[in-house]
Amino acid sequence: MKKRKITGVLAATLLMGTILAACGKEEASSTKGGGTKQEEPKYTFRLADNQPPDYPTVVGDKKFAELVEERTNGRIKIDVFPSAQLGDEKSVLEQVQLGAIEFTRINASPLAEFNNQFTALGLPYVFESEEHLWNFLNGEMGTKLLDGLEQSKMKGLAYYDSGSRNFYSTKPLKSVKDLKGQKIRVQQSKINIDFMEALGASATPMPYGEVFSALQTGIIDGAENNLPSIDSSNHYQEAKNLILDHHQRIPEVLLISKAAWDKLSEKDQKIIKQAALDSVKTQREEWDKWEERSTKKLEDAGVVFTEVKDIQPWKNAVKSMVDSYSKDYKEVIEAIDKARP
Template sequence: MVKNKKFIGLLTAVLFITIILAACGKKEEVAVEKDEGTKSEAPKITLRLADNQPADYPTVIGDQKFAELVSEKSDGRITIEVFPSGQLGDEKSVLEQVQLGAIDFARINASPLAEFNDDFTVFSVPYLFNSDEHLWNFLNGEKGTELLDGLQAAKMQGLAYYDSGSRSFYSTKPLTSIEDLKGQKIRVQQSEINIKLMEALGASATPMPYGEVFSGLQTGIIDGAENNLPSFDSSNHYQEAKYLIMDHHTRVPEVLLMSKTAWEKLSNEDKALIKQAALDSVETQRQAWADYEEKSLNTLNDAGVTITEVEDISPWQAAVQPIVDGFSKEYPELVEAINSASP
């Protein structure tokens, strides 16, 4: 009986010690897990953004604001390095590198994006947008967002639109009405729709590399060209072409986009963060563009350029109606969305 009691006592002691040790083991295990949780932080990310414009250009100012907002929203975890002035290549090569995932972000004009998504052709159709407000109503609407998302098939993710103003005609010859365009040789970007535009307005389309426009104006190979105000200013074309008619025939935005390869590596939280930062940067970029346009307008006035603002755009619209009709038949939903966005 005594032996049994001793055995039971010993067994009880062993069980007690085992329970204590097990409990200590569990505590230690929890502590280790907690330790590991504290040590594991989300990795820092550094991404590159390419822009072919100089550092003080409105699009680069927008890029830099975007990078700043991403850093703020991620508490410094995500860094975006902005490379202006074509440091990472010209627009075409940058687009290729974005598709390959070699460059993470790029700011690209909407026109060449038509090569990857036909819907972007809409920005080359003349006089579809009656004002800047009309354009931005469309860009900020459902169809505008669909255009950005539609770039995924080309291995890019559109994030936001930046302002690039409107394009108008300028010439070495008097240019104060639609009649003055007749017979003039106007440099245009190489595209079927631009050539049709010139034919509809009675002018002669002359495709030519942008870098040759100044000498073309000097030598009389061309009479004029078309572009936005800051480009007319910064290119010094106004030194030769002293007549500008503000017809605003096209309004072509810029697009801030990301490589789909880089996009898909992000968590859903970081995707939302980057998308929102891009949208939040638009206000800064648009203000920078407005300031730049005002500065350019002052430069042109000081240089003695005759500037004519078209008050009645209806004759211009009537002249190009066949172009618009052809586009409307091919893209009825897109044109309907544009018409619905009219203020």
């Protein structure tokens, strides 16, 4: 009897285990079939930016992160690291390609190394106004440029505003003729060096962080950048002459690592992409505020502003240079022409 009782208990235990196991398999299979909701994966990502915490691009980054967290009910969190905390642009970009950092915000110029069609955006005077630029960026070719980065293990999500670039110098700047012979700091790229030569200036490539001391010591006469950068870098303290020729309107780009993108569900990809696009409004509004504040700050500091009323002499000076580059980027140049307001 005793032996039979133990056997019965054992049989009952085995039967219960079989039932529970069967239930587990059914739950798993019903999850695949959409019957039982499976818990969606949680992520904590990092977003690198080399600008200070209150800079317009960082404000845009934070809005993007806020929208993603809100729309995923906290399931996807993006921590924003400003002030180059995760490294300079070049090293961060390499880490994004490797998937070690998931997001970054970078100027479009260096992206020409990965998709050479971005080079066309840096050609001088190709965009006549802010409206012209955004007509292009929001069009089919703007999207195509972003998507073209996927072969380099990253994906473009959205464009941010970076205003227009203008010349500033320790010497007077009233016309294109005044640039002749001046030593102007430029970013290290062939297009910028050729641009300076076309204007009769002497191109002096150097790291951004060395510009202030180079202006102080006379190694360079001037440089070129957007107004908020001239403000935040304190370059205006040394270079009191500013000419608003708006020679380049190169946007910023919000990127995600292809490795991070590929592990997201289609639903999460859509959330990330739309949040990036929706953050642009906040970033552009902040940019406009910064430009206004920077203009007042520079004027109060005694910077002499000269607005170029006739841009044609500037365009004439660089025409052969622009034409020679345009041959390699016909499709992009055509799209830029079609985007004119």
